Amino acid sequence: MANRKHIRPKSLLVLLALVILPILAACGTVDSAQTTINPQSDVAREIQGTYAFIFWVSVVVFVVVEGALVYAVFRYRRRPNSGMPKQTEGNMVLEVTWTIIPALILVAIAVPTWITIFRTDDIPAGSYIINVTGHQWWWEVEYPDVGLVTANEIRVPSDRTIGFHLETEDVLHSFWVPALFGKIDLVPGRTNTVWFTPDVETEGQMFLGQCVEFCGLSHANMRMRIFVDSPDDFAAWTAGLQSPAPEPSGVAATGHELFSSKGCTVCHSINGAYDAAGLFPAPNLTGFGSRVTLAGAIMENNATNLTAWLDNPEEIKPGNIMYKEAEAYKNPDLALTDADIGALVAYLQTLQ
Amino acid sequence: MATAVGAFGGADHAASKSGVWSWITTVDHKRIGILYGVTAVTFFLIGGFEALLIRLQLAEAESTLIAAGLFNQLFTMHALTMIFLAIMPLGAAFFNFIVPLQIGARDVAFPRLNALSYWLFLFGALLLNSSFIFGGAPDVGWFAYANLTALEYSPSSAVDFFALGMLVLGVSSLAAALNFIITILNLRAPGMTLMRMPVFTWMTLVVSFLLVFALPILTVGLVQLLFWREFGMPFFSAEAGADPLLWQHIFWLFGHPEVYILILPAMGIVSEILPTYSRKPLFGYSTVVFAGVAIGFMGFAVWAHHMFTVGLGSIALAAFSASTMLIAVPTGIKIFNWIATLWGGSIQFTTAMLFALGFVALFVIGGLSGVMHASPPVDTQQQDTYFVVAHLHYVLFGGSIMGLFGGIYYWFPKMTGRLLSEGWGKLHFWLMFIGMNVTFGPMHLVGIDGMPRRINTYDESMGWELLNQIETVGAFIIALSVAVFLVNFFKSVKSGEPAGDDPWDGRTLEWSISSPPPEYNFARIPVVHSNEPFWDQKHPELKHDAPPVIAGGADGEAEESIHMPNPSYWPIVVGFGTALAAGLVIVNPWLASIGAVIGLLGIYGWVFEPAGPEHH
Amino acid sequence: MAEQELHPAQAHESAHPSPAKYILIATYLTLITIFEVLIYYVDALQDYFLWIFLVLSAVKFYYVAMFYMHLKFDARIFKTLFIFGLVLATFIMAALLLLFSIII
Amino acid sequence: MTTNTTAHESHLATTTGLDHRKLLMWLFLASECLFFGSLIATFLLYKDASVVGPQPHEILNIPVTSTSTFVLLTSSLAMVLALAAVQRNDVVSARFWIFATAFLGATFLGFQVYEFYEFVIHGLTPKTNVFGASFFTLTGFHGAHVTVGVIWLMSLFFYSFRHGLPAERSLDVELCGLYWHFVDIVWVVIFTVVYLIGSLEPAAT
Incomplete structure (x- = not known):
């Protein structure tokens, strides 16, 4: 009951610093690979503009409100000679004031918000369309104009506005590359869209993204990359995928053999496009050797990682369908030996 | 008429005042409140333990400490536990203990229904948590979005545990909410008009209305989810023409009011604490009340802001962003009035007051980050990242938990007759305040840096590791603060300083009676003339028109006879039967009839049990 | 009783x-x-x-x-409570029908 | 039918002057509005969304349902007459009308069982399509409410033989009546929305 200790003003300052500093520091950290506040496209910059405006308004409100709070707490602390304070019950003018002012601030926030909503609404006419289909846990990427299918790594030309048509094959996913565009969910039965125009300076750069709607066991392992290519590089890349892969030789030829005999071809296509039967349930491996990453863009594509992946995919990506369904992992007669894996790795690396 | 009196008073109950059986059969709102409180704190510890495991896993990039499957169970159960088994029941503990005292009532309107609410809560909570033993806890997020919950993608019974546990908890909350609305509307002391009710009572009323109107919506969704999984009715199967988004709409139609269900009790508590330790009335009482009511109302019109990234279309985005931003107005009004309450006051820094001030300071941060993702374009960069995790923890931890701890320090003397130690309490507060900011502050940064929620692993090259390590340290500081609280609690229960009836120079009716209150609360029902009746009684000189002294309180001669309801074991029977039936549905729907029979027998016994003393 | x-x-x-x-x-x-x-x-x-x-x-x-x-004859609070539930339910139905483009 | 009201209310009128239980019933019914509202909303969203038939207009039988609607509306009349009889202390008529209400309610359930059976024969089960799922869930929950009402009414009926139904106890009947009428007006909405409007062929768009 007794007022044993008075609070020290110093501790209040420490308190304030603890709260404010992390928030202000937020403006300083833009160097992370997946940061949301280093926009590299028109759409991302538009969003960032709205965010920055709201952020600074919030900072002002924060300083005013917390300042008033800290001042009141400090100024009106009970002192030994404090008498009974005046029993103020309220003040209508103040109530009206602090109803109207926040309302006006919110209108100021709402207007740019609405403008941005409608500006980033539909894919602009004439955009380069790419279809993306979400799977547990990888991205299928289709270029309808050239009939090409690839996975997890999306190459886009730097001179076009890019529009994505997004669908999911199984559960909800969310498609997001923060530097280029805000996220949009992939919902069963719907086709959602998102678009962006890369900045000129982004040519030759790579951008990180990943699935951000919880989609089951390996949700954390559903990542992706977008490469902004110069128009020429992009054309060369599509042409490369359309031309048949070189005939494998040596160990790679054994690998090619195994690729069929172990049942890999049941799910994986290597001929660039969908075949007549339609979708393959697993990533299309055309041009796999030239990809930077593997297994849902979670690790670098090199012989060591690929060997580890083929050796025990469940450990790298828990719950993945290859380990669950593929004959090579289910059927002991078809199990992969170390030599098999070596041959397969050699073969897959030839798929340029 | 069954009002024949005889010697029936407290004496008949003497035999049943102690022992486990007395707790099992109790229908006393104060004991039920304590049951709620102890259970809620226990689940708070469990939920906190789950949080620590999550934080340990994330402290290191590419950590393999906890497998992905377990991690998903942990974050799902952490949310469910904290929301439904800790914060909500802790609120219910105060509703139970304090509201009847604040309105000058002897009990709630339906004491046995009140006991049933508690037992359903307890058994529902046990059912939900038993999933850890029986084949895996829910691992689909607390929102359980379709169609990840489809049998095809979640073949284990984890989702069934979620749906059935939530159904049982929902019935519990609905019964409690109905009970509290009737209690508050119908059992107020003479003279206590609606606009003379303490703000905590007001917020209880608003929360109860939110539950009454939001829970049936969730019930429909859970029933659809169960029918979908158990009987193959294609409620959320896109291939059958259904829309999985319906689940999201239904869930958030419940889920957003639920957010206010979690925060409004804390706002009510803070509105009690700030005036008491400032020795001033709450500034703008009626505005604060109306703001609370407005927040409740508007809570039903903003649900789709949880769905800004599902492809709602521009018009819906614009509409829901507007309604969401609008809610900031009444929220702001509350904060300004709290600060104005402090202004010109004589502020005493008790532990309860520190928690209330911490609430205001931290809630402002959670509110402001909330305004940021009220803007749909901004939300497309923040949704499902750690920025939102930071936001919701500033609201639910900095807000609800801080407010509820404030309530514990404030009302503990009333509940037990002893004070919690202020020294330990202040240590608890500062550790928790610092730990909370160290844990959740950096989450803003790592969220802005693009770290998604609900991932069990991230690449070292992402640059998130340092901030995550800091967060984990913060989580352990919070854990330490909770340990301090427990020490304080157990020490003070046993040997705390005697509190006296009115340790804080309180303003509302609960301080006018003894600590702990007698079973019948008020020997005489007081007559109320203002919204701070006890304060006005103590300080008649402060009012221009000195109000009449309130009659009643524990002093004075008791009314001739006070009848209290008899203890009853039927509530626990009905509660057990219901939860058992729900649990057995998972094994085999036919087996559920065993639980149903127990429940029905319980209802039969309940209906034909004489509730009060009947002397013919 | x-x-x-x-x-x-x-x-x-x-x-x-x-x-x-x-x-x-x-x-x-x-x-x-x-x-x-x-x-x-x-x-x-x-x-x-x-x-x-x-x-x-x-x-x-x-x-x-x-x-x-x-x-019509009972205390007004009954009407208030019931109509509130009714209006809220209607509002939610209308909002869902709008959002799913069933109406308009 | 004892209640769990506390005895102290005997000399302490409630604040609003209204009985706890009646207030509880109205509040519960307000809550039920949201329950049925969500079920009806689901039906409206899904009624024409099915990929496979039968579609609503192919299977809903208006004449049969009109008859059962009439039966349920009549039961509401019986219910108010029962309450009126209790209030004027006329136990015999009260008993008759309570039984009549329960009987008409049971008849309505009979119609519903017949309707469900017919639908299943014609290939519409809850699993068939989203129309079936939302239709059976909505009308099934309504039927469950009617069933509870019938049990409640029959309890009152048998109770009246042992303890009578004095006018002071009219609240017991009134509460049951409120519940019953609510279930009836929910059916008024269901009949209109599910059957009359629901069975219209969707405009060819």
Whole structure:
């Protein structure tokens, strides 16, 4: 009951610093690979503009409100000679004031918000369309104009506005590359869209993204990359995928053999496009050797990682369908030996 | 008429005042409140333990400490536990203990229904948590979005545990909410008009209305989810023409009011604490009340802001962003009035007051980050990242938990007759305040840096590791603060300083009676003339028109006879039967009839049990 | 237990309509239902069905709630509570139908 | 039918002057509005969304349902007459009308069982399509409410033989009546929305 200790003003300052500093520091950290506040496209910059405006308004409100709070707490602390304070019950003018002012601030926030909503609404006419289909846990990427299918790594030309048509094959996913565009969910039965125009300076750069709607066991392992290519590089890349892969030789030829005999071809296509039967349930491996990453863009594509992946995919990506369904992992007669894996790795690396 | 009196008073109950059986059969709102409180704190510890495991896993990039499957169970159960088994029941503990005292009532309107609410809560909570033993806890997020919950993608019974546990908890909350609305509307002391009710009572009323109107919506969704999984009715199967988004709409139609269900009790508590330790009335009482009511109302019109990234279309985005931003107005009004309450006051820094001030300071941060993702374009960069995790923890931890701890320090003397130690309490507060900011502050940064929620692993090259390590340290500081609280609690229960009836120079009716209150609360029902009746009684000189002294309180001669309801074991029977039936549905729907029979027998016994003393 | 019935509000109940009035209302309800079914088979009215049916069922709803459930004569708080639930439910239905583009 | 009201209310009128239980019933019914509202909303969203038939207009039988609607509306009349009889202390008629209400309610359930059976024969089960799922869930929950009402009414009926139904106890009947009428008006909405409007062929768009 007794007022044993008075609070020290110093501790209040420490308190304030603890709260404010992390928030202000937020403006300083833009160097992370997946940061949301280093926009590299028109759409991302538009969003960032709205965010920055709201952020600074919030900072002002924060300083005013917390300042008033800290001042009141400090100024009106009970002192030994404090008498009974005046029993103020309220003040209508103040109530009206602090109803109207926040309302006006919110209108100021709402207007740019609405403008941005409608500006980033539909894919602009004439955009380069790419279809993306979400799977547990990888991205299928289709270029309808050239009939090409690839996975997890999306190459886009730097001179076009890019529009994505997004669908999911199984559960909800969310498609997001923060530097280029805000996220949009992939919902069963719907086709959602998102678009962006890369900045000129982004040519030759790579951008990180990943699935951000919880989609089951390996949700954390559903990542992706977008490469902004110069128009020429992009054309060369599509042409490369359309031309048949070189005939494998040596160990790679054994690998090619195994690729069929172990049942890999049941799910994986290597001929660039969908075949007549339609979708393959697993990533299309055309041009796999030239990809930077593997297994849902979670690790670098090199012989060591690929060997580890083929050796025990469940450990790298828990719950993945290859380990669950593929004959090579289910059927002991078809199990992969170390030599098999070596041959397969050699073969897959030839798929340029 | 069954009002024949005889010697029936407290004496008949003497035999049943102690022992486990007395707790099992109790229908006393104060004991039920304590049951709620102890259970809620226990689940708070469990939920906190789950949080620590999550934080340990994330402290290191590419950590393999906890497998992905377990991690998903942990974050799902952490949310469910904290929301439904800790914060909500802790609120219910105060509703139970304090509201009847604040309105000058002897009990709630339906004491046995009140006991049933508690037992359903307890058994529902046990059912939900038993999933850890029986084949895996829910691992689909607390929102359980379709169609990840489809049998095809979640073949284990984890989702069934979620749906059935939530159904049982929902019935519990609905019964409690109905009970509290009737209690508050119908059992107020003479003279206590609606606009003379303490703000905590007001917020209880608003929360109860939110539950009454939001829970049936969730019930429909859970029933659809169960029918979908158990009987193959294609409620959320896109291939059958259904829309999985319906689940999201239904869930958030419940889920957003639920957010206010979690925060409004804390706002009510803070509105009690700030005036008491400032020795001033709450500034703008009626505005604060109306703001609370407005927040409740508007809570039903903003649900789709949880769905800004599902492809709602521009018009819906614009509409829901507007309604969401609008809610900031009444929220702001509350904060300004709290600060104005402090202004010109004589502020005493008790532990309860520190928690209330911490609430205001931290809630402002959670509110402001909330305004940021009220803007749909901004939300497309923040949704499902750690920025939102930071936001919701500033609201639910900095807000609800801080407010509820404030309530514990404030009302503990009333509940037990002893004070919690202020020294330990202040240590608890500062550790928790610092730990909370160290844990959740950096989450803003790592969220802005693009770290998604609900991932069990991230690449070292992402640059998130340092901030995550800091967060984990913060989580352990919070854990330490909770340990301090427990020490304080157990020490003070046993040997705390005697509190006296009115340790804080309180303003509302609960301080006018003894600590702990007698079973019948008020020997005489007081007559109320203002919204701070006890304060006005103590300080008649402060009012221009000195109000009449309130009659009643524990002093004075008791009314001739006070009848209290008899203890009853039927509530626990009905509660057990219901939860058992729900649990057995998972094994085999036919087996559920065993639980149903127990429940029905319980209802039969309940209906034909004489509730009060009947002397013919 | 009988003391429950001695509250002042119970006095309202004396104002309840007579059985004759109840029967009259039942007649209305039956007639409206028959009318609904009859016009259901009038193809010429097809374009207006939605509104006709909604209005007619609202009338039926009104009669049952106001007279059979005594809302018209009982304490106002009952009306307030019930209408609040009703309006909220209607709002939510309308909002969902709008969001799913079923109407408009 | 004892209640769990506390005895102290005997000399302490409630604040609003209204009985706890009646207030509880109305509040519960307000809550039920949201329950049925969500079920009806689901039906409206899904009624024409099915990929496979039968579609609503192919299977809903208006004449049969009109008859059962009439039965349920009549039961509401019986219910108010029962309450009126209790209030004027006429136990015999009260008993008759309570039984009549329960009987008409049971008849309505009979119609519903017949309807469900017919639908299943004609290939519409809850699993068939989203129309079936939302239709059976909505009308099934309504039927469950009617069933509870019938049990409640029959309890009152049998109770009246042992303990009578004095006018002071009219609240017991009134509460049951409120519940019953609510279930009736929910059906008024269902009949209109599910059957009359629901069975219209969707405009060819």
